[in-house]
Amino acid sequence: MKVAITSEDGKIFQHFGRTPEFAVFEIESGKIIDESVLPSGDSAHGALAVLLKENNINTLICGGIGGGAMNALSSLGISVIAGIEGSVRDAAQALAENRLEPTFDFTCKHHEHGDSHDGNCHCH
Numbered sequence: 001m002k003v004a005i006t007s008e009d010g011k012i013f014q015h016f017g018r019t020p021e022f023a024v025f026e027i028e029s030g031k032i033i034d035e036s037v038l039p040s041g042d043s044a045h046g047a048l049a050v051l052l053k054e055n056n057i058n059t060l061i062c063g064g065i066g067g068g069a070m071n072a073l074s075s076l077g078i079s080v081i082a083g084i085e086g087s088v089r090d091a092a093q094a095l096a097e098n099r100l101e102p103t104f105d106f107t108c109k110h111h112e113h114g115d116s117h118d119g120n121c122h123c124h
Helices: 046-054 067-075 088-096 109-113
Strands: 002-008 021-028 031-039 059-061 079-081
Touching: 002 088, 021 088, 031 088, 046 067, 059 088, 067 079
Parallel strands: 002 059, 059 079
Antiparallel strands: 002 021, 021 031
């Protein structure tokens, strides 16, 4: 399984659409076998879903994420585990060990109203 985690400075970035990069982990038989970094570049929201698909990502781990992004990822066959905080490495290890659980309400509700984004995600 190939997993991408929204990332900044080794921590899970809390807004999918604004993530500066993804920490990418390959997991097999309950172990992390490889890890790398995938820059998000100028991509945002829906384009990030395509970027992940092009890089053969099966699962996304993130903090907050809006409904539109969830739908885009789902339509591309990428499963989402949202509401996660802390270290990207710890999250990947927890997923490998089948013990990763969301910790809070993760939906970025302001996206549903068409509000322009002011840089402050209120979903964390």
